[in-house]
Amino acid sequence: MTDVFPVLRVLGMLVMLFALAMGVPLAVSWYSQDGVWQVYPLSMAVTLLVGAALVLGLRNYRRELQPRHGVMLVSLVWALLPLFATLPLMLACYQVGRPMSFTHAYFEAVSGLTTTGSTVLANLDTLPVSVNVWRTFMQWIGGMGILILAVAVLPMLGVGGSQLFKAEAAGPVKDTKLTPRMTETAKGLWGVYALFSAGCALAYWLGGMSPLDALMHMFSTVSLGGLSSHDASFGYFASPLLEGIALFFMLLASCNFALYFVAMRKGHWQGFWRDPEMRATLVALLGGGLCVAVLLWAKGIYEPLQALRHGVFHMVSVATTTGYATVDYLAWPVFAPVLMLMLSGVATSAGSTGGGIKMVRMLILVKQARRELTRLVHPNVVQPVRLGGAVVENRMIFSVMAFMLVYGGTVIVLSMLLLLTDMEPLTAFSAVIASVNCMGPGLGSVGPASNYGVLTDFQLWVCTLGMLLGRLEILSFMALLTPAFWRR
Amino acid sequence: MTDVFPVLRVLGMLVMLFALAMGVPLAVSWYSQDGVWQVYPLSMAVTLLVGAALVLGLRNYRRELQPRHGVMLVSLVWALLPLFATLPLMLACYQVGRPMSFTHAYFEAVSGLTTTGSTVLANLDTLPVSVNVWRTFMQWIGGMGILILAVAVLPMLGVGGSQLFKAEAAGPVKDTKLTPRMTETAKGLWGVYALFSAGCALAYWLGGMSPLDALMHMFSTVSLGGLSSHDASFGYFASPLLEGIALFFMLLASCNFALYFVAMRKGHWQGFWRDPEMRATLVALLGGGLCVAVLLWAKGIYEPLQALRHGVFHMVSVATTTGYATVDYLAWPVFAPVLMLMLSGVATSAGSTGGGIKMVRMLILVKQARRELTRLVHPNVVQPVRLGGAVVENRMIFSVMAFMLVYGGTVIVLSMLLLLTDMEPLTAFSAVIASVNCMGPGLGSVGPASNYGVLTDFQLWVCTLGMLLGRLEILSFMALLTPAFWRR
Numbered sequence A, B: 001m002t003d004v005f006p007v008l009r010v011l012g013m014l015v016m017l018f019a020l021a022m023g024v025p026l027a028v029s030w031y032s033q034d035g036v037w038q039v040y041p042l043s044m045a046v047t048l049l050v051g052a053a054l055v056l057g058l059r060n061y062r063r064e065l066q067p068r069h070g071v072m073l074v075s076l077v078w079a080l081l082p083l084f085a086t087l088p089l090m091l092a093c094y095q096v097g098r099p100m101s102f103t104h105a106y107f108e109a110v111s112g113l114t115t116t117g118s119t120v121l122a123n124l125d126t127l128p129v130s131v132n133v134w135r136t137f138m139q140w141i142g143g144m145g146i147l148i149l150a151v152a153v154l155p156m157l158g159v160g161g162s163q164l165f166k167a168e169a170a171g172p173v174k175d176t177k178l179t180p181r182m183t184e185t186a187k188g189l190w191g192v193y194a195l196f197s198a199g200c201a202l203a204y205w206l207g208g209m210s211p212l213d214a215l216m217h218m219f220s221t222v223s224l225g226g227l228s229s230h231d232a233s234f235g236y237f238a239s240p241l242l243e244g245i246a247l248f249f250m251l252l253a254s255c256n257f258a259l260y261f262v263a264m265r266k267g268h269w270q271g272f273w274r275d276p277e278m279r280a281t282l283v284a285l286l287g288g289g290l291c292v293a294v295l296l297w298a299k300g301i302y303e304p305l306q307a308l309r310h311g312v313f314h315m316v317s318v319a320t321t322t323g324y325a326t327v328d329y330l331a332w333p334v335f336a337p338v339l340m341l342m343l344s345g346v347a348t349s350a351g352s353t354g355g356g357i358k359m360v361r362m363l364i365l366v367k368q369a370r371r372e373l374t375r376l377v378h379p380n381v382v383q384p385v386r387l388g389g390a391v392v393e394n395r396m397i398f399s400v401m402a403f404m405l406v407y408g409g410t411v412i413v414l415s416m417l418l419l420l421t422d423m424e425p426l427t428a429f430s431a432v433i434a435s436v437n438c439m440g441p442g443l444g445s446v447g448p449a450s451n452y453g454v455l456t457d458f459q460l461w462v463c464t465l466g467m468l469l470g471r472l473e474i475l476s477f478m479a480l481l482t483p484a485f486w487r488r
């Protein structure tokens, strides 16, 4: 049992860091006079207090963490930080006379931090602006990963970061081509992220958004989060220019940030352009977008240019797991939204801010399947699986396979739980897939023109669990359930 | 090109054998005087002629077959035999004034031979009885596999059988624990099949069916085919006794026939009862049945005993990929039919007459995933994957993984094709899953109380392709598409 104490001590530090993050909506609240500024110092105080209690109470458990601790910490962080995040949400909403239940607030907080971007709130435009800033800022924090931030910051506090980094970095290809010094890497990744963020906010502002809208939509664009301060989502702006800017930054954020970091450090981009995952991701996104555009045009829904605009924007938005919408795409021929939802499972890179299975896993599986087909015909030919010139170890293939099974199992079990509540199957499966992929809007009654407020509390908890499992890349969480984990 | 000639020669022999099979409906037609007996000699003549032309025309291409020939032959057999099977169907239906299009007839023939048991025909009860016998007899032939039959018979004709057997036997565990002499094995499997068939027909007849009904339902029970001569399917009999008999033989047929063969030859059954796949299959079927029964009772749909009767019967019927129904289970809480359909993917054994992924593949994947979870926590522990005491080779795991990917890809691509026709997603996905698993009825508008006649021709062809790919276990077919196949 004392085994968990060193983990809780580090958790305490993260909780304290998270309290500082509430300074952002506080500043906005002060500046914009939205009448709820008091809730932020209060929430910060409670959060800081809990964090400090953990750190001080467990000051004797200062140890280098083991692999199992990384798994434990990452699970605790994603489950517990949203608890603190609910404080400003619930208090502010209460103060403006629109009280929010704990279930709704926790759902909203998890949806924010995991960059899912589903919402249970309606009438977003009339919420205090600092609440919308808080919702979208959580996405920005969650996008690059709280723990990668921690790795960048915590060494000053004397905590070794390698287990944190391994547990947090998305996708199977971890720390390849990166500097062996984790802290440097984490700082580098956050540097790239900050650069993109600055560029995106500036572009939105120059493109015509108000400064605060530019800030909030930057938060939810580069994190592929997709929350908006408007009920009409990105459709509020009705601007092809802004949609183009969003498109550009969504595509940028759907690639592996380590590629940018390495390219910038080396000063040349050959490695970037040759990366097979980056290429496959962009081909899937733009190819899928063209497919949808052609369908929309062929079925007579839009004129060619409008078909291209709406088809590509929504495909990229949904498949990068962002989830912005400018029109209700559920009114389109059903092929389009289903294709978009399917691609949201695969069309982001490992090391990006997106969710889902990640393209590199699909590439590995497809290449390995192709090898097996060859073996059916030429049983004695032995070929290794190669990706981008490098041999993929069997060990990696096995781990990808385990991930796929657990991913599929999670989707099925959670969907079956929703079906137990007599939910209509299309809504149930799409809500779970959209949650597990950290995408956001589903099909059926949780589509882009609706919101998750129509769900019952039990249904919301199932989706919340889906978002958490998806962000944890499931496997980490599942490891908690194995007996081997609890045996020393 | 001449490479395909030895394959076509063997195909000719199989076509001639298939012509003989039409003798069964011919005999029934004569005996029962259903007025369409003339169509059978005509169909037989055409089929025999084509087969003989192939055999005689290619008599100089008598060679031992290579692995690639096995793949080619098995694909050709499953695609072409249904062509000949359409002859009696179309002729007899035309003669009684209910003409059938070629698309419908080919769908019906593929549905028969692949043991899927979907139908486009309504008013089955008023069809000439020999037509229903032909439909169900095709399932019986397809159940154990036309090619395994061929392996048992063809050696007399001078054709080596090992490549046929490998290409046909279902599931990844091929010819384990079986006699090395393929012909003996194939004969043994057919022996077990014949024994079960005799027992099942006798039990149905003693249980109250008419002799012809007993024959036809035996055909579609032991093959896990599920076609019936009644629109009300098994519900026509309204007999708990007959449902119990069907339940017993469906459970029997969902296990690996090689287990029975080996146990009978050895005279002891320890190996049978210890087989992990058999146990997992039965646990899934009966456990799933109990789940559904409890749900039906808890939601107040039925009294406890009726809930047990209907829950277990339909779970076993659907999940063994049989597809009999006694009530319209789409009226149940949606959890039940979806669970049943999901389990139809996994709840049959390799070497059984059922379709789908097969339980052994799931067991291998689950055990390998469990190993990976352990590795997350203890990265340096190396364990082999074990199944039933034996180590599962990496090679086998890779092949299972490739199968799963191709299976999933097939389901998605075919479903997306249906969605392109603006079909409602639940109907589209369930129709494809039910087809690929060789199960039969789906959800939505292709449920047990409806039939596939509501689909357009294009939609039927998509389902037909799904049935063929599912019966071929997909991988064999995919091999045809690889460049390596066509390179010598």
Ligand SMILES: [K+]
Residues within 6 Å of the ligand: A115, A116, A117, A224, A225, A226, A321, A322, A323, A438, A439, A440
């Ligand atoms: K999102």
Ligand SMILES: [K+]
Residues within 6 Å of the ligand: B115, B116, B117, B224, B225, B226, B321, B322, B323, B438, B439, B440
């Ligand atoms: K069937």
